[in-house]
Amino acid sequence: MAMYTTHPAAPSQDKRWKLVDATMRRTGKTSRGLIETLHKVQEAFGYIDEEALRYVAMSLRVPLSRAYGVVTFYHFFTLKPPGKHTCVICLGTACYIKGADKLIAEAEKLLNVKAGQTTPNGEVSLVTARCVGACGRAPVALFDGELSGQIEVPQLLEQLQGWSAQ
Amino acid sequence: MNGEELQRIASAALDERKKFDYEVNVCMGTGCLSQHSDHVRDSLTKAAEASGKSCHVRRTGCMGLCAAGPMVLIEPPLTEQAEVRYGHVHESDATEIVDSLGGEPIARLNPQLEGYFKGQHHVVLENSGHIDPEKLDEYVEHDGYKALIRALTEMTPRQVIAEIAASGLRGRGGGGYPTGLKWDTVAKANGAQKCVICNGDEGDPGAFMDRSVLESDPHRVIEGMLIAAYAVGAQEGYIYVRAEYPLAVQRLTAALREARRRGFIGKGICETTFNFDIDIRLGAGAFVCGEETALIASIEGQRGTPRPRPPYPAVRGLWGEPTLINNVETYANIAPIIRKGAQWFSSMGTERSKGTKVFALTGKVRRTGLVEVPMGITLRQVVFDIGGGVPDGKKFKAVQTGGPSGGCIPEEYLDLSISYDALISAGSMMGSGGMIVMDETSCMVDVAKYFMDFCMTESCGKCVPCRVGTYQMHRILNAITTMNGTAKDLAMLEELCDLVKHTSLCGLGQSSPNPVLSTLRYFKHEYLAHIEEHRCPAGVCKAIAEGERV
Amino acid sequence: MTQSGDVKTLKIDGRDLSARADETILDIARENGISIPTMCELEGLSSPGACRLCLVEVKGSNKLLPACITRAEEGMEVTTNSERLVNYRRMIVELLFTERNHVCSVCVSNGNCELQALGQQVGLTHVHFPYRFPKEEVDASQDRFIADHNRCILCTRCVRVCDEIEGAHTWDVMGRGIESHVVTDLHDAWGDSASCTSCGKCVQVCPTGALSEKGRSVAEMHKRRQFLPYLTMMREGHE
Numbered sequence: 001m002a003m004y005t006t007h008p009a010a011p012s013q014d015k016r017w018k019l020v021d022a023t024m025r026r027t028g029k030t031s032r033g034l035i036e037t038l039h040k041v042q043e044a045f046g047y048i049d050e051e052a053l054r055y056v057a058m059s060l061r062v063p064l065s066r067a068y069g070v071v072t073f074y075h076f077f078t079l080k081p082p083g084k085h086t087c088v089i090c091l092g093t094a095c096y097i098k099g100a101d102k103l104i105a106e107a108e109k110l111l112n113v114k115a116g117q118t119t120p121n122g123e124v125s126l127v128t129a130r131c132v133g134a135c136g137r138a139p140v141a142l143f144d145g146e147l148s149g150q151i152e153v154p155q156l157l158e159q160l161q162g163w164s165a166q
Numbered sequence: 167m168n169g170e171e172l173q174r175i176a177s178a179a180l181d182e183r184k185k186f187d188y189e190v191n192v193c194m195g196t197g198c199l200s201q202h203s204d205h206v207r208d209s210l211t212k213a214a215e216a217s218g219k220s221c222h223v224r225r226t227g228c229m230g231l232c233a234a235g236p237m238v239l240i241e242p243p244l245t246e247q248a249e250v251r252y253g254h255v256h257e258s259d260a261t262e263i264v265d266s267l268g269g270e271p272i273a274r275l276n277p278q279l280e281g282y283f284k285g286q287h288h289v290v291l292e293n294s295g296h297i298d299p300e301k302l303d304e305y306v307e308h309d310g311y312k313a314l315i316r317a318l319t320e321m322t323p324r325q326v327i328a329e330i331a332a333s334g335l336r337g338r339g340g341g342g343y344p345t346g347l348k349w350d351t352v353a354k355a356n357g358a359q360k361c362v363i364c365n366g367d368e369g370d371p372g373a374f375m376d377r378s379v380l381e382s383d384p385h386r387v388i389e390g391m392l393i394a395a396y397a398v399g400a401q402e403g404y405i406y407v408r409a410e411y412p413l414a415v416q417r418l419t420a421a422l423r424e425a426r427r428r429g430f431i432g433k434g435i436c437e438t439t440f441n442f443d444i445d446i447r448l449g450a451g452a453f454v455c456g457e458e459t460a461l462i463a464s465i466e467g468q469r470g471t472p473r474p475r476p477p478y479p480a481v482r483g484l485w486g487e488p489t490l491i492n493n494v495e496t497y498a499n500i501a502p503i504i505r506k507g508a509q510w511f512s513s514m515g516t517e518r519s520k521g522t523k524v525f526a527l528t529g530k531v532r533r534t535g536l537v538e539v540p541m542g543i544t545l546r547q548v549v550f551d552i553g554g555g556v557p558d559g560k561k562f563k564a565v566q567t568g569g570p571s572g573g574c575i576p577e578e579y580l581d582l583s584i585s586y587d588a589l590i591s592a593g594s595m596m597g598s599g600g601m602i603v604m605d606e607t608s609c610m611v612d613v614a615k616y617f618m619d620f621c622m623t624e625s626c627g628k629c630v631p632c633r634v635g636t637y638q639m640h641r642i643l644n645a646i647t648t649m650n651g652t653a654k655d656l657a658m659l660e661e662l663c664d665l666v667k668h669t670s671l672c673g674l675g676q677s678s679p680n681p682v683l684s685t686l687r688y689f690k691h692e693y694l695a696h697i698e699e700h701r702c703p704a705g706v707c708k709a710i711a712e713g714e715r716v
Numbered sequence: 717m718t719q720s721g722d723v724k725t726l727k728i729d730g731r732d733l734s735a736r737a738d739e740t741i742l743d744i745a746r747e748n749g750i751s752i753p754t755m756c757e758l759e760g761l762s763s764p765g766a767c768r769l770c771l772v773e774v775k776g777s778n779k780l781l782p783a784c785i786t787r788a789e790e791g792m793e794v795t796t797n798s799e800r801l802v803n804y805r806r807m808i809v810e811l812l813f814t815e816r817n818h819v820c821s822v823c824v825s826n827g828n829c830e831l832q833a834l835g836q837q838v839g840l841t842h843v844h845f846p847y848r849f850p851k852e853e854v855d856a857s858q859d860r861f862i863a864d865h866n867r868c869i870l871c872t873r874c875v876r877v878c879d880e881i882e883g884a885h886t887w888d889v890m891g892r893g894i895e896s897h898v899v900t901d902l903h904d905a906w907g908d909s910a911s912c913t914s915c916g917k918c919v920q921v922c923p924t925g926a927l928s929e930k931g932r933s934v935a936e937m938h939k940r941r942q943f944l945p946y947l948t949m950m951r952e953g954h955e
Contacts, residue, residue, distance in 0.1 A: 031466075031467050031468075032466060032467045033467060034467035034468075035447070035448070035450060035464065035467050036447070036448070036467075038450075039409065039448050039450065050902055053902060054902065062467075063879075063884075063885030063886075063888065063911065064901040064902050064910070064911060065875075065885060065886060065887055065888035065890075065899055065900060065901050065902070065911075066468075066885060066888045067902070068888065068890055068899055068901070068902045068903055069469050069888040069889050069890050069899070070467070070468065070469055072890040072891045072892075073452060073469040073470060073471075073626075073890075073891070073892050074449075074450030074451050074452050074470070075450070075451035075452065076409050076410075076449070076450035076451030077450055077451075091371070092371035092372050093371040093372030093528075093529070093566065093569075093600065093602045093616070093617075094371075094372045094528035094529050094534075094602055096371075096616050097529045097530060097602060097604060097608055097613075098529070098530075129410060130369070130371055130410075130451070130453065130620070130624075131369070131370070131371035131372060131373070131374075131410075132196075132410055133196065133368065133373070133374035133377040133378075133408075133410065133411060134196050134197050134200060134232070134374065135232075135372050135373070135374055135526055135528040135534070135600075135602075136197045136231075136232025136233055136235075136374070136526070136528060136534040136535045136536070137197050137200060137201075137232055137233070137235070137534075138528060138529075138534070140200070146200075147196065147199070147200035148200060149197070149200050149201065149235075452892070454892075469889070469892075473764075473765075474765040474782060474785055622893060622894060623893060624892075624893070625892065625893035625894070626892050626893065627870065627889070627891070627892045627893045627894065627895070627896035628764065628766045629765075629766045629767070629768050630766070630767050630768055630769075630808050630811055630812060631768055631808060631811070633815075633870070633893055633894055633896070634811035634812070634814065634815045634894065635811060636893070636894075637815075637848070637893075637894045638811065638814070638845050638846075641846065658844070658845065661807070662807075665804055665807050665808070668779075668780060668804065669768045669771055669780060669804050669808065670768070671765065671766060671768065
């Protein structure tokens with residue numbers, strides 16, 4: 001069969017695409033590297049938009065629907081830009097037993113969004129995690145990636161209010 | 167790299183340690199770091215410099231007792247003095263700690279941790295808390311890579327497999343499949359490009375053994391994989407780690423780089439013809455990828471859906487080649503077995519469950535953290551002697567093991583000795599090692615609903631019984647916990663448990679009814695209280711009118 | 717391919733039968749007029765073993781095995797219709813009916829629907845699990861075809877025929893678990909799909925009214941599948 005050799009152009013001049021390209025090259029520029037590349041896109045841009053997904057899929061010769069199937073299968077990937085700040089509340093068993101569901105309910109009430117959503121002003125994303133593996137310190141939350149253990153409602157609300165007030 | 171060179175590295179590392187009178191280890195695992203143990207380390211380093219004492223402040227991995235973090239371990243290296251452990255250390259304690267070196271321990275910082283460590287026996291965790299995870303030399307000083315050299319230079323691949331088989335080691339990821347048999351199958355399978363995979367997709371909520379081992383002693387896992395690769399004849403290796411474990415990924419990356427630089431991985435390893443390289447692959451938040459065939463699909467860049475077995479990965483795995491998959495803790499047991507012999511290993515544990523097991527002890531228990539105990543110890547010893555029992559004067563109700571595939575074990579089974587078979591007979595399973603203690607304030611129907619919610623949202627959706635069955639079971643549990651459940655619902659729930667257990671495609675689907683089955687077995691009265699009397703004995707669930715249900 | 721001399725003998729429902737080593741239990745059952753219900757399986761496409769309807773009991777195995785992908789083995793004793801299996805099949809079909817919105821009386825495939833036929837085959841008289849009533853989309857953006865997700869049972873035949881026979885891979889599954897859906901391209905409207913060739917293979921292999929031709933009224937959609945064995949045969953001839 002004839003080979004189709006054209007390579008799609010990066011969506012923009014943004015230098016971060018060079019990082020993405022490097023990951024694709026490292027994994028042999030085949031469908032094998034799809035998940036690795038998606039990790040790199042999310043790391044570089046914070047999320048994976050349609051344009052990025054199309055570029056990666058075409059570069060790796062992965063059918064578009066398959067790329068979409070993969071990106072929506074894995075909950076670590078997000079197709080929407082995250083808020084300026086992110087609060088992750090762990091819902092592992094140890095955290096649940098120690099009241100993580102109440103933490104989520106209070107955070108949802110304060111921010112007026114559901115878990116998994118971002119406040120309309122784009123300030124705060126409220127996210128739940130399956131287990132961050134810090135069960136010895138349950139219940140835990142991550143504020144902008146920094147882990148806090150044995151967290152209580154007032155402490156959580158104070159942190160969230162601090163962000164919202166900025 | 168050869169045996170002599172290894173010996174030189176070990177001696178040099180020991181000489182380096184001898185330069186100091188004292189060693190102060192600071193836990194920098196995820197748990198303690200979240201309590202700013204890095205600041206504690208920095209202030210200890212400063213205090214040591216200021217005092218003029220000959221003292222080495224070392225970053226280490228997990229010391230186990232996360233509840234008392236940040237933890238500090240004083241190790242006088244060249245004396246017979248006992249180790250001293252401090253808990254809840256603050257950076258302002260640094261000067262006092264340095265001053266006390268050589269004198270009496272500081273009682274204030276020593277919150278009676280000894281009970282926690284007394285019943286434990288560390289094999290997998292032997293280096294955790296004692297070495298800097300990013301320093302290969304320190305691993306070598308603790309007999310690291312000795313087993314690899316022995317395997318490569320003194321043993322044939324068949325002898326390695328025989329040794330592992332003789333040790334009685336069984337897979338630590340959950341199922342408990344005999345490791346030696348698995349290796350043997352891969353070794354005998356036909357294939358030019360065999361693969362070795364380390365399953366670090368520790369997905370069970372409430373479990374963090376693998377994270378801790380990867381953070382604290384990454385070279386141990388790498389060495390285990392190398393020996394496995396030599397035994398089965400593989401050249402390509404992958405470590406599949408959850409993206410939720412950034413510190414483990416970082417330490418593993420550093421360890422791999424160092425191992426490659428020193429010639430432990432790559433081409434012509436340790437001056438032999440053995441070639442093997444290891445790459446890291448990140449998980450992306452899908453519990454089902456802990457299942458072997460789903461994990462392989464994920465490494466191949468696809469949706470992580472399991473496929474029917476046979477063919478088993480040992481025959482047709484990654485890229486269609488024979489593939490060995492073991493979990494982190496299994497690989498962490500390999501080097502000590504080769505180093506000390508199968509007999510040493512099989513002298514620990516029970517008739518059919520040999521060695522030790524690492525558990526993540528959490529929930530309503532006084533001392534939470536990581537424990538490693540010989541198989542055969544009772545649940546009561548772990549929960550009460552090591553964990554210190556239930557806090558706040560509350561009454562113990564159950565201990566959950568095996569994650570979403572396991573079950574809740576009640577008080578009357580606490581004297582059960584821990585083994586793969588005993589836990590299954592009690593309606594649970596070993597699983598990867600999560601052990602979550604629940605007291606009288608936990609509602610067992612609510613716990614069953616929690617796990618069913620987990621199984622429903624983590625179902626890959628490929629087969630009908632798991633995809634729709636878990637949804638229906640969750641709906642019923644939701645009805646019961648909002649006091650809208652009926653006797654008919656309960657009958658339907660039991661019917662669905664049977665269906666999903668026997669007709670789902672993969673192990674995860676098949677085991678998803680277990681939390682319901684085990685709570686129905688031991689706590690049916692709690693279900694009946696919700697249904698017949700519209701009350702929750704634990705006071706967790708509240709009545710919600712049918713229409714308002716979410 | 718196995719050698720033609722490699723023949724296995726086995727028992728299905730007490731009957732002594734013979735099989736080529738590359739044949740599945742389902743192949744042999746069909747050759748001999750033994751009916752095993754199936755749904756995701758379709759001759760000419762790969763079998764994912766996902767619907768679990770063709771599970772059978774095999775003596776000596778404590779697990780139920782999918783007939784569509786389990787190969788015949790010497791001395792195998794297979795039971796295809798025990799009371800237990802019949803029960804499980806009825807419940808699985810029931811679960812499929814509760815998952816989306818299957819209203820036969822207004823469906824283009826009424827009378828020609830495999831799900832409907834399956835319900836009759838397994839003796840489903842009423843559904844005792846509650847219905848889910850999800851809100852699902854109907855995509856009519858394509859010139860010639862309609863995708864009605866209310867009637868999709870996620871058998872993935874469309875995904876497989878598009879990938880394995882047409883070679884376009886326009887369809888795939890997005891999301892997971894109960895939230896899974898089939899999508900075209902990047903979840904684009906079907907009519908906007910850049911990869912779709914409008915060949916209609918997916919429509920013809922769809923077992924229900926989820927994919928249908930435009931302009932069909934209730935009960936008017938008859939699926940035409942004769943192309944599938946033909947294409948499979950012609951392609952094998954080229955190898």
